Amino acid sequence: MALLPVCLLGLCGMVVFVAAGLFLFRALKHTPTARPKDDDVFLMQARENLLPWDSDPLEDLAACWQGQWNIASGVGMRGWARGAVKSLGQPEAEGYLAFSLDRPEAKIAHLSIWTSNEEIAMEFHLEKTFPIHGEALIRVNNQTFGRIHIPEGELFDATGNPAGGYKRSATVIHSARRVPDSYRPVTMHDRTIAELTSVWMRQPYRFRGRYYRAITPLPAPWPALRHIRAGLDPDETTWLLAVIGLELFYNATMQGDNW
Template identity: 30%
Template sequence: MELLVAATFCCLGLSTILVFGLVFLVILRTNRPYSAQEMDQVESRASGFASQAAAGLLPWTSLGDLSCQWHGTVSGLIIGEYRGIIKSLSNPNAPGLLACYLSLKGRQGFLHLRTSAHEARLDIKADVAQVTVGGRLLGSIRLDEGIIFDSGGQPIGRYHRHRGWRWRIGSTPLSSRYGPVELYGRMVAEVNDGLARSGPWSGDAARRPLVRNLAPNLAPDEEGWLLAIAGLEFYHWANRHRNRPRHTF
């Protein structure tokens, strides 16, 4: 009997050590930077998803036609993978307007955005997102403060994203909040921080614009920055979904 009890405790101890060891290995691998091979695989999957999704996207109309609702899939453990399409306000039953592919590993991320008229990528490291639109580097965004820099490192604007906690059902906020985006000395739009995944708890997300109060005669760079900032809301949704500390600028 004593031998059986000892064997049981021994098995429990070994099982506990094994579980903690596996958890430690997952955390260790998650916090490592992408290897060159991992990044090649991520970029290949992003390109494949974007090409496939682009065939079904609505013709591009305006940033103001993006809704606060997206649909798609979530997968991955060490490297989180999020594939989604942000829906259209004017045609909510259609596939959507903006395809988003996001890979997250630790404090790093890779976000690929595609519309019928645009292609962009955001390389995220710690609290900085480097923004490339149409193959041209626009600059970067400090995720902790929302400060926007041009490709030469000079500040050119800011996204005043709301800070603080608020009531949610799952990952869907119960209130709608917009933050102004300033570029080159003027307010070019307001962006909503309440992007929601389609489902029974998405509320009125399909009827809320993701981007509103667009300034007239947007320059191509301004439109590119707004597309990137709208896409970053997909990144923020993923951070909330993973229950990790999120940037709030």
């Protein structure tokens, strides 16, 4: 009788071992495809249809992007995503920002963001993936612009001097009720220039490798930014686009299959 608990313990251990092996096999078997070969064409067409960035559209940016993605869940967090950030006032339009994300390895990712007149490239180099620790290097129109330390949210300019900060919210529950709690200040030289949300929607939904429109109505999109300071200079606007890029990276690769 004394051997019975030992046998049960051994049996439980075998079950856990087999389950872990099956999970690992499934994760590796479903490794996502590489960056699509038509990505450059997709982005060129998307950029041609972007809403013009000739006024001040920051207040009209929705915390919602529409596009495609294929990200491995569980092991590795590798894959790709591409799409456009939508407009609140013109939801049927292409949007203001087109982007492409390529994450060939868990600790390396490349994100490109286009407006109608600017290109921002971000290279993510991560030391840890759970939780994320590392930095994002930023280039604007092929010129070094700065970097973001993750997760501290410290912003540094091209010369390495402190430029500001953005400590993103830890809110990851995808619920419209959590949106008001998800905004965090973006500061430049000790001044708050805007607040950015960390809760974003993706459209269409993805389920088991296929793409679907939502069956139930989605909530109306909410602003990506709020309390935007008047009279932003070009560098401040670019920093806001860079921290939006940080949120796109998190949303596309870290927050599950749906919004």
